[in-house]
Amino acid sequence: MGNDLITQAAQRVAELKAYFVDHERFVPLAEGFSILAEKRLVDIQTGRISEAQGLALSGHSGAGKSAAITHLLAQERQRLADQGYGDSTIISLRVPSPATLKFVGQMLLRALGYPIGADRHAWYIWDLVQHHLKERRVLFVHLDEAQDLASRGTKHELDSVTSMLKTLMTDPEWPVGIILSGTNELEDILNHDHQLARRMRTVRFESLSPAAYGDDILDLLENYCELAQLEPEDDVLELSHGERVVHAAANQFGIAIVLILDAIEDAYLHGQKTLNRHNFIRAYHRRTSCDAEFNPFVVPDFMRIHARQVFSRENRT
Numbered sequence: 001m002g003n004d005l006i007t008q009a010a011q012r013v014a015e016l017k018a019y020f021v022d023h024e025r026f027v028p029l030a031e032g033f034s035i036l037a038e039k040r041l042v043d044i045q046t047g048r049i050s051e052a053q054g055l056a057l058s059g060h061s062g063a064g065k066s067a068a069i070t071h072l073l074a075q076e077r078q079r080l081a082d083q084g085y086g087d088s089t090i091i092s093l094r095v096p097s098p099a100t101l102k103f104v105g106q107m108l109l110r111a112l113g114y115p116i117g118a119d120r121h122a123w124y125i126w127d128l129v130q131h132h133l134k135e136r137r138v139l140f141v142h143l144d145e146a147q148d149l150a151s152r153g154t155k156h157e158l159d160s161v162t163s164m165l166k167t168l169m170t171d172p173e174w175p176v177g178i179i180l181s182g183t184n185e186l187e188d189i190l191n192h193d194h195q196l197a198r199r200m201r202t203v204r205f206e207s208l209s210p211a212a213y214g215d216d217i218l219d220l221l222e223n224y225c226e227l228a229q230l231e232p233e234d235d236v237l238e239l240s241h242g243e244r245v246v247h248a249a250a251n252q253f254g255i256a257i258v259l260i261l262d263a264i265e266d267a268y269l270h271g272q273k274t275l276n277r278h279n280f281i282r283a284y285h286r287r288t289s290c291d292a293e294f295n296p297f298v299v300p301d302f303m304r305i306h307a308r309q310v311f312s313r314e315n316r317t
């Protein structure tokens with residue numbers, strides 16, 4: 001394996017990673033979001049003030065939530081900039097740890113471009129947050145890994161953060177739409193806080209089942225092969241291979257893509273013109289260090305292998 005091959009493989013895979021798969025599950029999310037955005041823009045144009053609404057996206061780790069929201073927000077930012085709304089219409093950040101009222105406020109201020117020391121009171125920080133959101137005409141604030149609002153802080157902190165989010169959404173002068181994405185525990189937060197839930201549209205990225213999605217994933221694999229300019233061999237076009245990919249990906253759409261890209265990278269590294277099952281076997285092994293007997297691309301009864309434990313570690317970013 002020469003250095004040239006490695007550099008080339010890295011470049012080509014980086015290009016493939018930049019590609020966003022517009023899966024059907026993306027549609028309800030995109031629609032939900034454009035309705036929110038349109039409502040808000042109409043209010044601004046007509047000088048009306050009504051409460052902003054929000055959107056919550058839940059799903060297992062690796063489902064593709066962050067990728068989908070990042071793609072959606074980039075599109076929307078561009079659209080809003082083209083329409084003359086400026087380039088700071090959407091702020092996006094990961095919920096910090098610890099998720100205290102003060103720390104979340106501080107991170108938000110930093111994302112707004114106004115870092116501030118920790119020696120201030122929470123109420124002072126949030127006053128500034130509200131001020132700058134309005135000043136900079138921010139329409140949406142997105143918090144990723146929003147389930148961490150509940151897991152790290154105390155119950156009291158969770159209540160104060162959610163009530164602050166509601167305050168932002170109902171601001172009498174400049175209401176801001178809140179977008180939350182996170183694992184299924186995010187739903188617990190919303191179930192717990194009905195006032196917040198009432199203002200949020202919710203979308204869930206369901207897990208895939210090998211039986212129902214094996215075929216779908218084969219289509220995806222073929223598309224990636226085309227992009228990658230690799231010919232798929234027969235052994236990766238069998239329905240059972242699609243099912244193996246879904247299962248190895250712990251039924252998560254995003255992880256299935258990662259597995260396919262890993263296999264493609266392996267094929268590049270071996271200077272191949274085709275993609276075959278051995279690329280999947282090696283790619284899975286490289287990522288998990290699992291022996292062949294735990295490799296779902298090797299064993300016949302692959303359904304007995306628990307893929308989630310293997311992947312869940314690294315997917316929490």
Ligand SMILES: Nc1ncnc2c1ncn2[C@@H]1O[C@H](COP(=O)(O)OP(=O)(O)O)[C@@H](O)[C@H]1O
Binds near residue numbers: 255315
């Ligand atoms: N629609 C998509 N198109 C291309 N790649 C995707 C897509 N969705 C997910 N991925 C890939 O899957 C990985 C995991 O998805 P991610 O969005 O981080 O999952 P989640 O946020 O739900 O844990 C991402 O790093 C990305 O490489």
Ligand SMILES: [Mg+2]
Binds near residue numbers: 065067144
């Ligand atoms: Mg994520």
